[in-house]
Amino acid sequence: MSQPQALIFEVSNSSFPVAVIQNSHKLPVLVEFMGVWSEHCIKLEDQLAALAKEFPEQFIFAKVDLDEQPELREAYKITNVPTIKVFHNGAVVRTKEGVMEEGELRALLKEFGIVNEADDLRIQAREKHIAGDTPAAIGLLTRAIQLDPRNTRIAQDMVQVFLDIGETEQAKSLFARLPKTDQESEQGRALNGQLTFRELAAKTAGKLNLQDQLATNPEDHDARFDLAVCLVAEHDYQHAMDNLFTILNNAPDYKDGAARELIISLTNMLAPNDPQLAQEFRKRLSNLLA
Numbered sequence: 001m002s003q004p005q006a007l008i009f010e011v012s013n014s015s016f017p018v019a020v021i022q023n024s025h026k027l028p029v030l031v032e033f034m035g036v037w038s039e040h041c042i043k044l045e046d047q048l049a050a051l052a053k054e055f056p057e058q059f060i061f062a063k064v065d066l067d068e069q070p071e072l073r074e075a076y077k078i079t080n081v082p083t084i085k086v087f088h089n090g091a092v093v094r095t096k097e098g099v100m101e102e103g104e105l106r107a108l109l110k111e112f113g114i115v116n117e118a119d120d121l122r123i124q125a126r127e128k129h130i131a132g133d134t135p136a137a138i139g140l141l142t143r144a145i146q147l148d149p150r151n152t153r154i155a156q157d158m159v160q161v162f163l164d165i166g167e168t169e170q171a172k173s174l175f176a177r178l179p180k181t182d183q184e185s186e187q188g189r190a191l192n193g194q195l196t197f198r199e200l201a202a203k204t205a206g207k208l209n210l211q212d213q214l215a216t217n218p219e220d221h222d223a224r225f226d227l228a229v230c231l232v233a234e235h236d237y238q239h240a241m242d243n244l245f246t247i248l249n250n251a252p253d254y255k256d257g258a259a260r261e262l263i264i265s266l267t268n269m270l271a272p273n274d275p276q277l278a279q280e281f282r283k284r285l286s287n288l289l290a
Contacts, residue, residue, distance in 0.1 A: 004056035008049055011062045013071040020062050024087035028112045029060040033076065033083040036065055040099050041082040047105055058114045088112070099275060118148035122157055129161055137161055152182045159191050160273075164235065168198045186272045193269035194233075201233035221247050221254050225262075232266060237274075240266070241281055248288065260285070 011019045011031070020029050032048060034041035045063060052061040066073045066081065076085060076092075086094035086108070094108065103123045109115065121144035129137035138161060144154045155178055162171035172195055175183065182188050204210065204226040213223040224243045231240035244266075247259040263285055271278040 006052040118144040
C-alpha cells in the first residue's frame with residue numbers, strides 16, 4: 001500500500017475552480033494568497049508545507065502567487081499578504097491575514113478535525129506556561145512526549161521551559177540530546193543563543209554589581225555591555241536593548257562595533273518566538289544607522 005502524500009499545489013486562475021472549489025467538497029483547502037518577494041509569505045508557506053507533510057491527505061495546501069494571478073487577487077479582494085482563506089464545501093469559511101505562528105495554524109487545522117494530540121498538548125502547555133502555571137505546563141509536555149517520543153518539538157519546548165525557570169543545566173543537558181538538525185533549526189539556534197547568554201552572564205560581575213557601577217559611572221561601557229548580557233539571560237530584552245542602543249549611540253566603535261553585533265544576534269535569536277519584538281529592534285537599528 002502506498003504511503004499518503006502531502007497535497008501541495010500551485011494554483012492559477014484557470015485551475016482554481018477544480019483545485020480549490022471542487023476539491024474543497026472532499027477536503028479542507030487552505031489557500032495562501034502570497035507574494036514570492038515577501039519574507040513573511042515565504043515563512044508561512046514553509047510552515048504550511050511542513051503541516052501538509054505532517055498531515056498527508058488530510059487537507060490541501062494551495063499557493064497563489066498574486067503577481068502572476070491578478071484575477072484571483074481581485075476576485076477574493078486580497079489587500080494584504082500573506083492572506084489565508086480556508087475553503088470547505090465550495091465556500092470560504094475562514095480568512096486570516098498576516099503572519100501566523102505554528103500554534104495558530106494548528107488551532108486553525110484543529111477546527112476541521114486535523115490534529116496531532118501531542119502537539120495539541122504542546123499548545124496547551126505553552127498557554128499554561130505563559131499564564132504562570134509552569135508545573136502544569138511541564139506535566140502536559142511530559143504527557144505529550146509519552147504520546148509521541150519522536151516529536152523533538154516537545155523536547156525543544158521543554159528546553160525553553162527549563163530556561164525560563166532558571167534550570168540552565170537541565171536545559172543544556174536536554175538540548176545536547178537533540179538531533180543535530182533540530183539544534184541547527186531556527187528554533188534550535190534561538191535556544192542555543194539563550195544558553196550562550198546564560199553562560200556569558202555567569203562570567204560577569206552580576207546584574208546588581210553592574211547596576212551599581214553604572215550608577216557611579218554611566219560612561220562605563222564595559223559595565224553597560226555586561227549588564228545587557230545579564231538582562232538577556234533574564235529575558236529582559238527591552239532593557240537589554242536599551243543599554244546596547246545607549247552604547248551604540250554614544251560609542252558606536254566600542255570594541256569594534258560589539259554593541260551593534262550583539263543587537264543583531266539578539267534580534268535573530270528572538271525572531272522564532274517573538275517576531276514582532278524582533279522586527280521592532282530591526283527597525284530601531286535601521287533608523288539609527290540610516
